[in-house]
Amino acid sequence: MAWKIKDGLICEEEISTKHNLRLFVTTRNFGNMRELEQRNILAKTINLDIKNLVYGEQVHNNEVFVVRDEKEDNYIKGIDGLVTNRRFIPLAIFTADCLPLFIIDPVNRAVGLLHCGWKGLSLNIIDKGLLMMKECYNSKMGNCCVGIGPHIRPCCFTVGKEVMDKFNGKDGEKKTSSSWSLDLGKVVKRELIELxxxxxxxxxxxxxxxxxxxxxxxxxRDKEKNRMMSLIMLK
Ligand SMILES: [Zn+2]
Structure with a gap:
């Protein structure tokens, strides 16, 4: 399984094709996805209906919202994760360094999308997301497939003791007496396997x-408001 860049999108085609999904992360080519206008340009360019797009406030917490019905441009306050088993409702999160986590249950045809920064991870958002999949869709973890989108890698993610203390020492490497490089991908992978x-x-x-x-x-890097969009939708 591999992620590739295709037409300005970061795609995991094996997962998308095998499980009949739209799944991608935009690149900066499509601009700031927090802006409705940019999202509409994207939708037109890639021929995807996003009028039922659901996305959350993203407050670096561990709340996961269950999407049950269609509403136009649905913005949910106070959440960092979404799950659904409804077809043609795209779930979205916005990131610039944080880790987008895609969950697919091919057996019960359900999907989830989680916004994972170090804060959400330390509040066990993954545990919460998977629990919602189990409770709402009877998902069995052994059947689920997970995609981890582009994020800040340990080469660039230097953190202090206050952050490192929240994680397993094995997921970071000590750089100086007071700094570590934290590997969010490793944190996430270990947690997924444990679950x-x-x-x-x-x-x-x-x-x-x-x-x-x-x-x-x-x-x-830029300290700007621009964000990429991760999207997953059951077809
Ligand atoms: Zn880097």
Whole structure:
């Protein structure tokens, strides 16, 4: 399984094709996806109906919202994750360095999308997201497949003791007496496996949002409001 850049989108085609989904992360080519106008340009360009797009406020917490019906341009306050088993309702999150996590249950035809920064991870958003999949759709972790989109890699993610203390020491490397490089991908992968996701069902994108300026917005690098959009939709 591998992530590739195609027509300005970062795609995991094996997952999308096998499970009949739209699944991608935009590159900076499509501009700031927080803006409705830019999203409409994207929708037109890639021929995708996003009028039922659902997205959350993203407050770096662990709340996951269950999408049950269609509403136009649905903005949900106070959440960082979404799950649904409804077809043609695109779920979206916006990131610039944080880690987008896609969950697919091919057996019960349900999907989830989580916004994972270090704060959300330390509040166990992954545990919460998977629990919602189990409770709402009877998902079995052994059947689920997970995609980890582009995020800030350890090459660029230097953190202090207050952050590192919230994680397993094995997920970071000590740089100086007071700084560590934290590997969010490693944190996430370890947690997923502990929660029952099979290693072979995890596809991680190894691109770095900070390093690869030509493709990505990065909050850490640019301190700007621009965001990429991760989207998943059951077809
Ligand atoms: Zn980097």
């Amino acid at each position: 029952g996701i099979k290693k072979e069902n995890i596809s991680i994108c190894n691109m770095c949002t900070v390093h690869q300026q030509e493709h990505f917005f990065s909050y850490r």
